Amino acid sequence: MHHHASAQASPGAAFREYGEKPPEITRKITACVACRKQKIKCNMGDGPPCVRCKKRGLSCTVNKSLQMILESDADWKTKTESRVKALESALNKVADRLSMPELLEYEMEDDEEDDAKPPRSHPSSRLSPLAEKHTPHNFEIVMDDNAGPAAIPGSVMTPVIVPGVEPNREDQDIIKRGVLTVEQAQAYLDLYQNRLDHFLYRILGDRRSLGQVRKTSPLLLAGICTVSALHLAARDFERLYQEFVSIAAAQTFSRHNNVDDVRGLLVGAFWLSGISWTCVGAAVRMATEIQLQRSIFKTLSGDRSHYLRTRLYYLVYICDHHFSIAYGRPPMTRQDDTIRASSAFLDSEHAVEDDARLVSQVKFWSVGTEVYETFGIDVERPLTADMIDPIRRFGIKLDEIRAYWSERLTRNDYVGNYPRKGVHLHYHFAKLYLYSMAFRGIGKPGFKAPDVALDIDELANNAILSATTILRTVIQDPEIQGHLNGLPTYFDLMIAFATVFVLKVSTKYATSVRVDTTEIRSLVGEVVRVLKHVTSTMHPRHLLVSVARGAGNLLERCRPQDYRGPYPSNAHVTLSHPTFDDSLYDVSRNGQGPMFDNFFMGEFDFLSTQDMMNNFQQDPQFPQLPPQM
Structure with a gap:
């Protein structure tokens, strides 16, 4: 009994001493069943049927010899080992992906050590899954003639995918x-x-x-x-x-x-x-x-x-x-x-109230796409006379969208008056990035050419109005404050940009724009106070926590310094008199690197993994005014 169990414990052990090939059997079966039964010579040739069976129309079969059985067993063993290795490789990838190193700790128990097998590497020393080879899917193309002549070109080919490794x-x-x-x-x-x-x-x-x-x-x-x-x-x-x-x-x-x-x-x-x-x-x-x-x-x-x-x-x-x-x-x-x-x-059979809110956003961003495609992204190019009227027409489109949807949208059982107030905020942010084009090319030759000077003043004042309206909404509306821990991160970006924009315009990037510097500082100070209160119970990883901290740090740095004396509260800030060192605004670099390059905010990096805007670098390059959508 013990001997039998031992023999079955390692069914492939007998083959190992002979190397890769099974042992040769001297006596082989070469005659078919019919010829062996008649005890006559079997002329097999290249394989069944033999000459006699072929001539007589008999069924010609050859019983498996021990040699054939051994060869078949060895072939099965080779294929099985290959499949096990593939399974181990797949399991390693799954373990890495799921961060479960315990899946890799299982060791297969062999009766004998395989010297040819490479040593198992510790999970931590293996290559990252990102560095491992990606095996492409095998597929065949089936030509489909059911598509009409006006069909999309790719529709005439139907790929038949051979199943590969898919996430479970x-x-x-x-x-x-x-x-x-x-x-x-x-x-x-x-x-x-x-x-x-x-x-x-x-x-x-x-x-x-x-x-x-x-x-x-x-x-x-x-x-x-x-x-x-x-x-x-x-x-x-x-x-x-x-x-x-x-x-x-x-x-x-x-x-x-x-x-x-x-x-x-x-x-x-x-x-x-x-x-x-x-x-x-x-x-x-x-x-x-x-x-x-x-x-x-x-x-x-x-x-x-x-x-x-x-x-x-x-x-x-x-x-x-x-x-x-x-x-x-x-x-x-x-x-x-x-x-x-x-x-x-919206007029379709199944549309509901939430779809109206959804479509209002589609309308806003459709206008945004037109703005982007019309004016591009060259922030170094000052506005010319032929650009003024298109900007005004886009502004009118935004006015119409706001008027229509503010009137149509109603109170929501789950988020209160946010549907209407959200339209209000989206409108002003859209206006902000549209009208801040007035600052394109500031400091460059041709900026505020005589034929567009008054128009640029008008656009610039409208941009400031929208930015301050966003900030005042955050300060004065308790319902919006209650929604800040829930609104998507786009709103956090909106608040961050409006804050930086008003500080930039009120201290350096202003030209023929009446800005009450004291009021701006007071406004931003209130925003910082509200944000710090709202974020006091938020998760530290919430983006608004970084916005609140960064806005406070930036406000502390923005202390206007006049070359001739103190500014009056309603100072007329001009481009020719910068009020503080350019290095103040370069907040785009820290030890961890940017999470992304925020093009709309110039070189400002609000989404770093560490404290946003905490590390100010002394770099003489002043970030450009943000380009538009």
């Missing part, structure tokens, strides 16, 4: 993996659906149960829990953040993404400032891959599933344009059929 969605579930309990995840989902989601016109669309979210997208579940933990100042935010990033990275090269994966990326993009641009870029790509932009046609015909897909595409469009401004990069989504049909979308 069940293994990505943060509840299954023990990151959160069901109760914790439910609490986070409740906060998100009862509050946060309504600031963004309901990214989820229809209300979901926890089971529904878990089933369709672990990425969406992780995004919701991460963002809710941030706004609850929960201790597990950091771990959830890393989980979300890991799952999002694993999904990047997947060919099996769905609409809820897009929703998960949007949740991350709107609220997680450090990875906003990365998330929205991936969301745009996924949205176009699953053809969200083509759902508008069936939406207008009353199809509810396509209605939900279309409103998701509008959210992708809005998010893309939010951060095209913040990052100063051209938007990836354009004025396509879906965007042009936004008014018709």
